[in-house]
Amino acid sequence: MLDADFFRRWMAATAASVDREAERLTALDSAIGDADHGSNLQRGFAAVAAALEKESPDTPGGVLALAGRQLISTVGGASGPLYGTLLRRTGKALGDAAEVSEAQLAEALGTGVEAVRTLGGASPGDKTMIDALVPAVEALGEGFGAARSAAEAGAEATVPLQARKGRASYLGERSIGHQDPGATSSALLIAALDEAASGS
Amino acid sequence: MRMLINVPETVVADALRGMAAAHPDLAVDVENRVVVRRDAPVAGQVALVSGGGSGHEPLHGGFVGPGMLSAACPGEVFTSPVPDQMARAAAAVDSGAGVLFIVKNYTGDVLNFDMAAELAEDEGIQVAKVLVNDDVAVTDSLYTAGRRGTGATLFVEKIAGAAAAEGQPLERVESIARQVNANSRSFGVALSAVTTPAKGSPTFDLPSGELELGIGIHGEPGRERRAMMTSGEIADFAVNAVLEDLPVRNPVLVLVNGMGATPLLELYGFNAEVQRVLGERGVTVARTLVGNYVTSLDMAGASVTLCQVDEELLRLWDAPVKTPGLRWGM
Numbered sequence: 001m002l003d004a005d006f007f008r009r010w011m012a013a014t015a016a017s018v019d020r021e022a023e024r025l026t027a028l029d030s031a032i033g034d035a036d037h038g039s040n041l042q043r044g045f046a047a048v049a050a051a052l053e054k055e056s057p058d059t060p061g062g063v064l065a066l067a068g069r070q071l072i073s074t075v076g077g078a079s080g081p082l083y084g085t086l087l088r089r090t091g092k093a094l095g096d097a098a099e100v101s102e103a104q105l106a107e108a109l110g111t112g113v114e115a116v117r118t119l120g121g122a123s124p125g126d127k128t129m130i131d132a133l134v135p136a137v138e139a140l141g142e143g144f145g146a147a148r149s150a151a152e153a154g155a156e157a158t159v160p161l162q163a164r165k166g167r168a169s170y171l172g173e174r175s176i177g178h179q180d181p182g183a184t185s186s187a188l189l190i191a192a193l194d195e196a197a198s199g200s
Numbered sequence: 201m202r203m204l205i206n207v208p209e210t211v212v213a214d215a216l217r218g219m220a221a222a223h224p225d226l227a228v229d230v231e232n233r234v235v236v237r238r239d240a241p242v243a244g245q246v247a248l249v250s251g252g253g254s255g256h257e258p259l260h261g262g263f264v265g266p267g268m269l270s271a272a273c274p275g276e277v278f279t280s281p282v283p284d285q286m287a288r289a290a291a292a293v294d295s296g297a298g299v300l301f302i303v304k305n306y307t308g309d310v311l312n313f314d315m316a317a318e319l320a321e322d323e324g325i326q327v328a329k330v331l332v333n334d335d336v337a338v339t340d341s342l343y344t345a346g347r348r349g350t351g352a353t354l355f356v357e358k359i360a361g362a363a364a365a366e367g368q369p370l371e372r373v374e375s376i377a378r379q380v381n382a383n384s385r386s387f388g389v390a391l392s393a394v395t396t397p398a399k400g401s402p403t404f405d406l407p408s409g410e411l412e413l414g415i416g417i418h419g420e421p422g423r424e425r426r427a428m429m430t431s432g433e434i435a436d437f438a439v440n441a442v443l444e445d446l447p448v449r450n451p452v453l454v455l456v457n458g459m460g461a462t463p464l465l466e467l468y469g470f471n472a473e474v475q476r477v478l479g480e481r482g483v484t485v486a487r488t489l490v491g492n493y494v495t496s497l498d499m500a501g502a503s504v505t506l507c508q509v510d511e512e513l514l515r516l517w518d519a520p521v522k523t524p525g526l527r528w529g530m
Contacts, residue, residue, distance in 0.1 A: 030403045034278045034418040039398045043276075072315065076253075077279040078308035081315060119311065166307050169345045170338050170420055 001099040006196055007063035008052055013192035013199070015045035021188060028181040032168040037079065037181040044075035044083070060100050064091025078166060079182065082116050082129065083189075089115040106140035113137050120165060127163040127175065129182035131155065136190045144194040151190035155183040208397035212254045212274060219261060223524050226264055233285050235261040236271045240293040246364040246373045247271070247293035250302040250357060251286060252309055253278040255396070255497045256417055258525030259353060265523035266530065268361035269302075277396050277497070278418045280308035286316030290325050298326035298370035300377060302356055304349025305333035328370055330377040332356050334384045334505065336445045337414030337423050348416045351455045351494050351505030352384035355517075358526065362519035376516070380507060385446040387414065387438040388503030391428075392461065394419030394496055413437065417459070417496040431466070435473030438504045443481055448508055451486035453517060454478070455505040460495035462502055467491065470502055486514055493525065 018025070022038030029037035048067045057063050068088025072080055090112030094100050100108075113133045122128040132154040139150035156179065163175035166182065205211050213230050220228035227236045241247060250260045251273030260272035271289035275281035290299045299320065303313045310331070317327045334352035360377035368376070390412040393402035396419065403419035406412060411434075414423035429437070456471040458464070471490045478485055486509055494503070509517065520529030 026399060030399060030419075032420075034420055035396050035399045035403045036277065036279055040276065040279055073282050073284050075279075076275045076282045076308065076312060078306075078311055080280075080282060080308070081311035120307065165345055167345065167418065167420055170348065170416055170423075172423060174421060174423075 001101060002060060002105060003099045004058050004060055004063050007060045009196035009199055010193050011045070011048055011052060011063065011067050013195040014189050015049045017188045017192055017195075018042055018045050018185065025181050025185055028179055028184055031178045032163065032171055032175045033181060034167060036077070037185065040075050040077055040079055041083075041185055044071045044080065047071075047074040059094070059096055059098055060105075061091045061094035061096060064088065064094065067091070078120070079185070082120055082182075085119050086112045086116050086133070102140070102143075106137065109140065110137045122165040125161060126165045127158045127161040127168060127180045127183070128165050129180075129186040131158050131161075131180065132183040132186035132190065136186075144197045148187075148191045148194040151187040155179060155187040158183045203395075203397060205397055208400070211397045212276060215254070215257075216261075216274070219524070225522075226261075226524070232288055233274055233281065234271060234289045234292065235264050235274070236289065236292050237264055237266070240270050241295035242270070243295050244297060244367050245295055246297045246368070246370045247290070247295065247299045248302060248357065248361055248364055248373075249273070249286060249289045249293060249299055250353070251275065251281045251289070251313075252304050252306075253280055253418070256495050259494045260357070262525030263354070263357050263523045265521070267365050267519060267521035268357055268523050268526065277398065280306065280312045283312050283315035283319055286313055287319035287323070290316070290320040290327065291323060294325045298328065300360065300364070300370065300373055301327060301329040302353065302360070302377065303329055303331050304353055305331045305346050306348065307345050309349075326370060328374040330356065330360070330374060330381060332381050334381065334386045335416065336385050336387050336441050337416075350388060350417055351386040351457050351503050352381055352507060354455060354493050354526075355384055355453060355505065355507045356380045358521060359513055359516045361521065362516035365519065376513070380513065383446075383509065383513070384505060384507040385442045386503050386505040387441040388416070388459065388501060389413050389434055389438065390415040390422060390459065390499055390501040392498075392500040394499045396497065411501075415499075415501065417494060419496060419499065431470045432473045432476070434502075435470060435477050435504070439474055439477040439481070442504060442506050443483070446506060446508065448483050448506070450508045450510055451484040451514070452478070453507040453509055454485055454488040455493065455503075455507075456488070456490045457494050457503045457505065458492035459499040459501040459503065460492060461498045461500040464491065467502060474504055487517060
């Protein structure tokens with residue numbers, strides 16, 4: 001079973017990997033976007049870490065809901081509302097339980113990803129974070145490692161795609177040949193889940 | 201790239217502190233990033249709130265004042281503001297007559313303003329929204345995030361602001377704003393890439409002797425790269441791209457807008473070419489504005505925006521305005 005500590009570790013591991021990979025995310029974003037994805041997520045997850053320290057919610061749902069609200073209030077851009085909604089809705093789906101099973105997390109994350117699809121209007125193949133998140137949720141039944149591999153493969157598979165949503169879509173065919181920054185950061189989020197599990 | 205800054209992390213806050221010092225008519229909340237008319241709320245008037253990423257100055261903060269915006273919410277550089285900012289701004293400026301959100305059509309801006317509208321409505325504030333999407337360089341709207349909001353934002357903010365200042369009701373101010381957007385089209389070119397403070401190097405590599413056609417205002421590359429063209433050739437290309445999409449019957453407002461690093465000397469020369477093309481195409485020009493208004497940090501280049509106006513829209517355009525960035529008649 002996964003408790004609030006596990007979810008805190010997940011958020012901390014995400015913050016650390018976003019920090020580590022910020023330059024790479026920004027470089028990917030400068031090719032087909034506006035060169036700020038790394039710094040925006042860094043700011044957001046630093047605020048998440050600070051808020052979790054201060055308020056220390058004691059349920060998995062509470063941790064993710066607080067993290068989501070922090071992202072909405074600090075990131076801006078499209079990634080603030082989208083990542084914020086992903087975590088907030090996943091947290092909401094987990095309810096008040098003190099511990100949740102991996103299967104419950106998989107189901108809740110599916111609800112969160114669905115909410116992101118509704119909000120952003122993106123479908124798989126549009127070259128967005130959805131291309132990493134959907135395969136990750138599908139693979140989560142086979143464990144965190146499988147979800148991580150699926151997310152990373154999904155992010156890499158955005159390279160040949162033409163963007164149909166978000167700022168990269170303005171480039172039309174010129175968006176082809178670049179890995180999507182949002183799918184890449186989504187893969188980091190899922191990889192951090194695996195790190196939190198192996199660190200327990 | 202040398203920049204006149206302290207550290208990248210504080211550029212927005214530093215600029216807001218400087219704005220507050222330069223413009224005592226504005227109440228600038230540096231911590232919460234809201235720029236408000238000091239005399240807001242104005243009784244009986246609809247309030248206009250806009251916002252977006254920083255780096256487009258004077259848009260939007262420089263357009264706050266009588267006859268234009270009631271408040272502006274600057275985000276990080278090229279990053280839309282967060283919902284809390286717009287909700288706070290709406291609460292500060294609402295007189296009870298309602299608030300119009302003017303939103304440039306970018307995924308982030310749309311999402312954050314939508315969330316802000318929900319927050320404001322929960323507080324009992326009546327909110328209407330208008331999307332600005334005038335950039336004809338983005339053609340295939342089914343397969344993109346839709347046309348970008350660029351130069352027409354100035355026309356929408358000025359004309360809707362004049363309608364609000366006359367005491368027109370929210371639904372009328374909203375419909376005028378929509379009409380201005382529907383009547384406006386833009387096309388932009390870049391002669392250099394942008395350097396954001398956070399990245400410190402150009403966002404894309406544009407060799408000398410080449411230009412980007414169909415750029416936005418965020419340093420994203422354009423639709424097409426070509427060998428460098430003359431001012432006259434660029435005017436032909438840009439104006440024709442706009443007119444292809446906007447069948448003009450009435451006189452137009454013309455905005456020849458610098459992207460930030462192109463001198464006025466060049467912009468006026470470019471305007472001469474724009475006016476020549478409009479003359480050749482039989483378009484009557486009602487008013488022209490030349491300058492750096494909807495910018496993209498240090499990008500060199502320019503955009504052309506045309507807005508077709510009837511007598512009422514022209515009257516509202518000519519109405520008095522008093523903001524840091526645009527001022528006449530008062």
